[in-house]
Amino acid sequence: MDYNKLAELLFPQIDKTPEDYEAMFPQRQNAAGGAVITRLGPSPTGFIHLGNLYGAFVDERLAHQSKAADGTPGTFYLRIEDTDDKRYVEGAVDTIINSLKFFGITFDEGAGCGQPDADGEPPYYQSKRGPIYQAFVKRLVSQGKAYPCFLTEEELADIRAQQEAAKETTGIYGKYAEKNRSLTYEEVEANIAAGKPYVIRLKSKGNQGPDGVVYIHVNDEIRGDVSMPANDQDVIILKASGIPTYHFAHVIDDHLMRTTHVVRGEEWLMSLPIHIELFEALGLEPPIYCHTAVLMKLDDETGNKRKLSKRKDPELSLDYYRQEGYHPQAVKEYLLTILNSNFEEWRMANPDADIDEFEFTTEKMNSAGALFDLNKLNDISKDVLLKIPADELADFLLEWAREFKPKAAPLLEDKEYLTKILNIGRDDAKPRKDLIYAKQIFDFISYFYDEYFVIEERIPEQVCDEDAKEILKRYLDTYDHSDDQSQWFEKIRTITADLGYAVKPKDYKKHPDEYKGSVAHVSTVIRIAVMGRSQSPDVWTIQQILGEDKVRARISELIG
């Protein structure tokens, strides 16, 4: 069989060679100098989730932390893996870029990144790289390393059924590949003339060595040495549509785009043998692989760990964090704590350092899947929000409200008021940490706005209704908005003592029979009248922000 002739028959329109493309896309300057080149390769389904962000983070850190000999940083680019046209969703690329940008991850180049050509140059959309892939496939065919296969869906199904019945490995390999591997030129020509659809398969060298099964060994940056049986499947490299499969596109693109580190999910580990054989067949050097762990969650029903699922787990979607109003920085820091085990320690030692100063390493990555922990996220979020100045936080909250709570947004437009509210207890030596995410913050401060003010709790049982009324009446009578905090509290003490409550909570605790209750209970009545709830920051401070009119109005309302 004349393979050159076959290649020409299959790809008459392809006139460029692999060498042409090598010359068109030469080695990058910075990669030659040791910088790390990474990429994100999402399919354009428009759904970008926490797992994507998790991986993107590794890519971004690895690239931007590395430096070439001359000091130029590595490159992180976006490549759209749209080899499956069924998956394409309109506007998906923008969604991807914007979602990641929200979390502070930006690309240096790639799809939608403002290259001269809107699509990027070289094309960063796999769907636009057809001729490139075909040039390499053509070369493989001409070397007898790949061949056209005319197996129909029915035939494939038959083979599969037969294999399953015999408990053999499924797929096209060994004897199952024979038929199409050994087609003559004339047969191929006739099939094509008859318009039969076909795919191009790799002619696998198999994995049988003189001593049994041959294993491949790969040094994964995260997992260390990984070994598994070499590939023996005649995998499809070019689909009937002329578009390559992921496997082939990965090999060609990451080589031509000079990716040095391929960061991808653990789910790709099992196809590594295919990629290794492909690189070998093409005479190319494989990149360094980093297979990251999958994000897990405890299943409510089974109690077992399982992969976060798009359908069942809203927290997988990045939209979830935007809707709840998590600050991107909080999500980022949380991800980093599960990504690099020493980050948390570093953060404690360097509470104010920029996140970029943390030295991210693949050695500190865990290869087992981490369980997603909302508690931890919330805890981290408290610290993150504390470091953000109140006025910035006000902007963040307003922005969130405009999108997700439009009815409340106009109230938050009064930025001075909002900033004061958010600043309560923040500039102390021991600042409060009760702000977690926008939705929670809004609920937390809602009583500052009459439109959302409601009495949520009942007065403590130690205080009877008459006393409660009396407390509020006296409080209102003696209320002077210009009192400082100690003057204000002195008046509460007076009321407390006059009505037979203990001024010192300890006294009440020691002698519960001698008092009706303590100053704590009296204060709680006031709290509920003014804030509608028994738990809040300092009452005096809140009243100063609320303003005299609101304070008086709310108390008067209750006295009737």
Place this chain on the structure above:
RNA sequence: GGUCCUAUGGUCAAGCGGUUAAGACACCGCCCUUUCACGGCGGUAACCCGGGUUCGAUUCCCGGUAGGAUCACCA
């Protein structure tokens, strides 16, 4: 089922042949306090099982078990 990955408290995790087996979150108690929060102090809680190797295994090897991943003209 085949193949591969993983295995330390409820969760995230240090550890890399000899440790009282760190720390963080969560939980509980006490203190501070007009409530809550913050903070401080303290507490409950772990090396999956069985064989080896070794003077000695959480750590190394083998087997089991468990969990996860993967077996498409999807990525």
